[in-house]
Amino acid sequence: MSGKTHTGGCQCGAVRYRIEGETFLPHTCHCRMCQKASGNYFMALASVDKADFIVTRGTISWFRSSGPSRRGFCANCGTPLLYEQLTRANTNVALGSLDDPLRIRPAYQFGAESRIPFLCEILSIPATVSMDDPEEDGVKLAEVASTNHQHPDHDTPVWPVEGKP
Secondary structure, three states, X not given: OEOOOEEEEOOOOOOEXXXXXXXXXXXXXXXXXXXXXXXXXXXXXXXXXXXXXXXXXXXXXXXXXXOOEEEEEOOOOOOEEEEEEOOOOEEEEEHHHEOOHHHOOOOEEEOHHHOOOOHXXXXXXXXXXXXXXXXXXXXEHHHHHHXXXXXXXXXXXXXXXXXXX
């Protein structure tokens, strides 16, 4: 689907990666295993040849979710990053872990037998933007923003960098 380079990583920035090859089969998977692995109703993934997926920072941790498959994640913050069948030459990247998740749009759906029946209705529920509620459960959103530990959606230097604090 895309021959452009993609970058991404986990929420805390301990694991960063780059995709240098073509991504293919962008999809959402609704199977129960993907629901559990993502902690959500489905998981959005795209395939890439394993040789084109390069870890640029940190180490991916693995959970063997079944005999033929494993799932890669950050051991520090728990962000799901990969799903792969061990005998295949490709891996599947979690699209939400991309720095720009809008660049790859799912075109397929798998695991429909486990799809949540009210999933399509969710988008019709009234919505607000994050900063519309200045205080939620006694926590001020400004305080959350000022103490945010989430890694930015771009590569950053690994500290210490020579000549930098």
